[in-house]
Amino acid sequence: MASIWEYANPVKFIRTTDRVLPWLSAAAVVTLLVGLVWGFFFTPDDYRQGSTVKIIYLHVPAALMAINAWLMMLVASLIWIVRRHHVSALAARAAAPVGAVMTVIALVTGALWGQPMWGTWWEWDPRLTSFLILFLFYLGYMALWAAIEDDDTAADLTSILCLVGSVFAILSRYAVNFWNQGLHQGASVMRAGALAGDTEERVSNIFAVPLFVSMAGFALLFIALVFLRTQTEIRARRTRALMARERMG
């Protein structure tokens, strides 16, 4: 009988997440620590990439969450447009900075990894380039939220930007693929990038298990942060409303 839409009520959302948050945060910290410590201390070096393979436990989960955060924002924006639940719009707002930080982590670790592997800090590899563009989308989205004073207008405009942005992000992904092939015909330098991408097939079990733990840790951390930040946004919104009412009366 408990429908998911009950959590659209801000009070109910805050009450429930308050109960869940301590456990969720603890689980996130433990999982993240286990994954990263396992990955950092107890995995062997790759025969070809040496110890740089340890970067995978940060790079891949961060990249995964960078994309998933945007997907979550897209779903939340759609829910806001269709059903007009404020919690949904605020959750999208809360997720954006988390997604942006994940994108930065993915880019920085990618660059650090690329330096010894490809011999350059930055390669205009389709994957890296797409992430840079994704980061720009996050920046624009957050800037638009920050620029508009009226909460509902901001929620409406940013959710439409999120929808349009998603379409253009996918277009850019294909465009960038095309563009780079256009530059380097049949380049094979990028195989190292493929290894980072297709983990399931290419990385053997020794690396895969801690990687999955690490991914779970990042996911839990993301959920916990979004809950916390959504609470904050709900409270900030309520504060603004109360202060506005005080000024009126």
Place this chain on the structure above:
Amino acid sequence: MIALLTRDLRLGVRAGGGFGLGLAFFLIVTVLVPFSIGPESALLARIAPGILWLGALLACLLSLDRILTLDWEDGSLDLLATAPLPMEGIVSIKALAHWITTGLPLVLVAPALGVLLNLPGPGYLWVTVSLLLGTPALSVIGTFGAALTVGIKRGGLLLSLLVLPLYVPTLIFGAEVARRGAAGLEVVTPLTLLAGITFGVIALLPFASAAVLRINLR
């Protein structure tokens, strides 16, 4: 609709409408490029298509906030919203007027500026064709950005931040056509993709722009 278009065109061409500014900006950017990277003609010839595309894109970007801001400030946008014309029609006309006053002149002067950058022979045709096909998309996407930021004071910088990532696919395919054309390579694939983006954007994005404008006019 025609009346709105002619009104917008007349306002755009009139003094203060910024008609010549975009062109002047395009010219200056093109002139500054050899200053910044050196006069070596082989290098200039290689990067000329890309520079022309980038210059046109930036010139286009500069004039975006004129699409809606003036009408917003003097209240004529509210009047237009109550007119029998659907909002989708209004934003499409606005984008068309922007393209005729900004995009089309850029396309026409691009070959002339190509001379300054030592553009190779076959490049002239393809730079013109790709710009002719790509600039409408820039105007339509720009109108979406202008509609998003119309209610924000001093939203110019934000407008650029929002619009530039959306320009990425158009720029990539457009510049690719120009570059391949200048190098004498096959251009059909990027040309079709560029046309696909332009027509898709013209067909679909006015709905988003209209929705955004309706929210802003609430």
Place this chain on the structure above:
Amino acid sequence: MMPDLGKYADVVLSSYAVSILLIVALVGVSIWRARRIKAELDRVETRGIRRG
């Protein structure tokens, strides 16, 4: 205890350092802002009750 990272030690260590720093900063900012906003809301709410 410390695993031998070979010649790539700098790269691996700085990856971990940067990422952990960013995550800690993100969590820190989120918690700090959550506390501040919560206190502010409490203040505004009690003020409202007292007044009327």
